[in-house]
Amino acid sequence: MSGNLLRIESLVVQFGGVCAVNGLNLEIENSEIIGLIGPNGAGKTTAFNVITGMVKPTTGKVYFLNNEITGKTAPFIARSGIARTFQNIRLYDDLTVIENVMVAAHSSVSYSFPEAILGIGRFGRDERRIRIKSMELLEMMGLERLASEKADSLPYGSQRKLEIARALALEPKLLLLDEPVAGMNPAETSDFAEFILKLRDNMTIGIGLIEHDMSFVMNVCDRMKVIDHGVEIAWGDPQHIRNNQRVIKAYLGEG
Amino acid sequence: MVKENPTRDKLLTYMAVAALLIFLWYAESHFSQYSLRIINNIGIFIVLAVSYNLINGIAGQFSLGTNAFLAVGAYTSAIFTLSPEEKIRSFIIEPMIWPLSEISLSFPLSLLLAGVVTALIALLVALPVFRVRGDYLAIVTLGFGEVVQVVANNVVSVTNGPLGIKGLAPHTNIWWSWGICIFTVYCVVRLINSSYGRAMKAVREDETAAEAMGINAFRIKTLAFTCSAFFQGVAGGLLAHLITTISPSLFTFMLTFNLLIIIVIGGLGSTTGAVLSAILITWGSEALRIVEEPFTFFGYDYSGIPGMRMVLFSIILILVMLFARRGIMGRNEFKWSVLLNRFGRQSKSEARTS
Amino acid sequence: MDIGFATQQIIYGLTVGCLYGLLAIGYTMVYGVLRLINFAHGDLLMVSAYVAFFGIVIFSFPWPLAFAGAALITGFIGILIDRGAYKPIRKSPRISALITAIGVSFLLENLALVIIGGRPKPFPIPMLFEGSLSVGQVKLPILSIWVLAVTTVLLMIVLAIINKTRIGMAMRALSRDMETVSLMGIDVNRVISFTFALGSMLAAFGGVMWCMKYPAIEPFMGVIPGLKAFVAAVLGGIGNVTGAAIGGLILGLAEVLIVAVQPDWSGYRDAIAFCIMIFILLTRPTGIMGQKLPD
DSSP: OTTEEEEEEEEEEEETTEEEEEEEEEEEETTOEEEEEOSTTSSHHHHHHHHTTSSOOSEEEEEETTEEOTTOOHHHHHHTTEEEOOTTOOOOTTSBHHHHHHHHGGGGOOSOHHHHHHTOTTHHHHHHHHHHHHHHHHHHTTOGGGTTSBGGGSOHHHHHHHHHHHHHTTOOSEEEEESTTTTOOHHHHHHHHHHHHHHHHHHTOEEEEEOSOHHHHHHHOSEEEEEETTEEEEEEOHHHHHTOHHHHHHHHHHO | OOOOOHHHHHHHHHHHHHHHHHHHHHHHHHSOHHHHHHHHHHHHHHHHHHHHHIIIIISOOOOOOHHHHHHHHHHHHHHHHSOHHHHHHHOOSSOOOTTTTTOOOOHHHHHHHHHHHHHHHHHHHHHHHHTSOSTHHHHHHHHHHHHHHHHHHHOHHHHOGGGOBOOOOOOOOHHHHHHHHHHHHHHHHHHHTSHHHHHHHHHHHOHHHHHHTTOOHHHHHHHHHHHHHHHHHHHHHHHHHHHOOBOGGGSOHHHHHHHHHHHHHHOTTOHHHHHHHHHHHHHHHHHHGGGGSOEEETTEEEOOOTTHHHHHHHHHHHHHHHHOTTTTTTTOOOOHHHHHHHHHHHHHHHHHHO | OOHHHHHHHHHHHHHHHHHHHHHHHHHHHHHHHHOOOOTTHHHHHHHHHHHHHHHHHTSOOOHHHHHHHHHHHHHHHHHHHIIIIIGGGTTSOHHHHHHHHHHHHHHHHHHHHHHHOSSOEEOOOOGGGOSEEEETTEEEEHHHHHHHHHHHHHHHHHHHHHHHSHHHHHHHHHHHOHHHHHHTTOOHHHHHHHHHHHHHHHHHHHHHHHHHHSOEEOTTTTHHHHHHHHHHHHHHOTTOHHHHHHHHHHHHHHHHHHHHHOGGGGGGHHHHHHHHHHHHHHHOTTTTTOOOOOO
């Protein structure tokens, strides 16, 4: 039981009378890439929202590094090491690219509010540190030349990358990606697959991802969970999932 | 193309501030009382506009409580600068309660206290409001404005009720108003360019995404609101000692409305815009007084129409919101490099034409 | 406190409460469909008061005609406000709409000041609404009976419209999701206009009865009732019509009874609504009958 990065136990989420997630269990280990797949409306994003504290579950428990985080606030969970991206990209549109990343470094700031408004003490040193770190993350994602552009002026693919850079600025132990390659062309997608694998190896970070692009998922995930209508229908490595009859049926049934 | 250059920009800023101080020094000895009063007003309105823009434009939380915070600051500072004898003389309905009746502080200390007391009261307002998402701040601060009037009218042993407080020493001069103006602009600009300021903007842009990045939106909003109230309280103290008489009816919603117009025209979210617009509007509304006063035009006598100025202002506000929502500056800030580039291009083209 | 006095005060409180309630229903309906605090809503009370006043005093219309005219014209102005000021910025950030709303409110107040002047005018109360019945020791003002009856009837009508008619269904759908409704082929702007018209007419009825209760009309008379009506709407659960009426009644009773028990506090009467607002935010931000405000 111990040694999990993330553990979800029999999670149930109901909205009004509708059951979005029904008895989901999930474990993510350190340095592991887990895929969460299933048809639209299967409850994948809802599961992410519960993990990150944006939705309160009806019943069930979420543990992160063996501490219960069920029902904790979103900023608390983010600061304890879970970062995420959003399916429909939620950048701070009117801020510059580098500012977007620097926002996520706020929790690592050591200077106080008075130091900030007077521009004294730890302010200068810390501000430089954050800026350098954010620039490194932008370089990692190949966005360094766009650093002082407004976030909403970026093309779609770059916005997705910026969202990941921003998430990494939190220095998370677990990264949750909600449809990271949606809208990317095959070349970009395979580049991104490479990037994810490198990220996992270099940073010892657990990754959970929701994705519809099956070849991408099969490529990068160590194990995956298939859910439909909030219920788990399959769990295992890509080889196992590929041959699972229920999975094939669920996908074909959805058309 | 001139690039940003921190050392040069800092030097230019110091020079600009020095030029401003020389101008003030010249104005003090050469300008009329009337002009000096407008210069004082402009200084105070810059403090108000910049701090009001902090909560509305930077943090994106719609507050309508500036008149209330001004009142709190004005009363606090006035209560502390009056001497015990003056308090006995002015408080004729009910004597002032002890220990306030005995305390008398210097002007700077009372200004500081005005800021601190206003910030604390703002904190008390913020705690219930920001617990909940939604537009409650607007309505609660609007209601708070009424409550402050009610309190100022009824807690006679502290505020002297509807009579107000008269005979304050005219401590506020252009050095005080512009000194605090420069200090406020410095602090707010620093704040905006710090991690706290970025967090405020992130909350404005997308509260959910800000929280997902570890920003405690409740704390950040409270910080912006309290900080804004601090400066508004100080401005209240300055105002009280400029006009030397304060009463509950002075701090109406009209004040907040004027500030709203200032920050909207300047460009909601731009500190530069707030400063420019505060100068423009404070000046302009002096000129607009004409529409409310009787005047003669081509031999005809027009009687002044009360409320006309506010009708014009409301129409301007609505038109700006509908057709020019970015105001003068949008959300851009002043940069020396931008100015130098424009300047450079001009002189270059002039050189070419000559 | 003797029973007679208590009953008297309760009647008084219910009367004021009904007026807050009528205003609160309009607030809550507009909030429901647009998620906008229509700051100008309180000023419609003033508009209807002036229209009725001019109808009776200047044009010497019989009062039923003047009152009906006040309701219609106020309803029309409600639509005008939406079309002119809010519709162009439906897709803009929320703060823009709020600022515009404040601008509209200020424009109405100051236009009234410019056109009519700031001096309070005495409202001519029709005979039918004057006097009072005596029931034992309790004096029952005729106006109170009217206010209670009219409010009850109007609430019934509004609930019937919302629950039983097509346009009411569209309003309810709109309060949940604007995009889906426009996809369903419903003319969203027509529904919004209807909501403004209905809410404004309720405010007009409230306004006419308000100035028979407090018969001095002036340009800023709608500001405080407007603020209080919003508190009533939040207290009842914003977006919920029945809640708004109940919130209004509770607020009216609270104001009157607190001052009745503690006459020393009469100066603080206008602060009671604010305290209630803070209390709701701390304990039950969704109000008595409401759901959560979405982001």
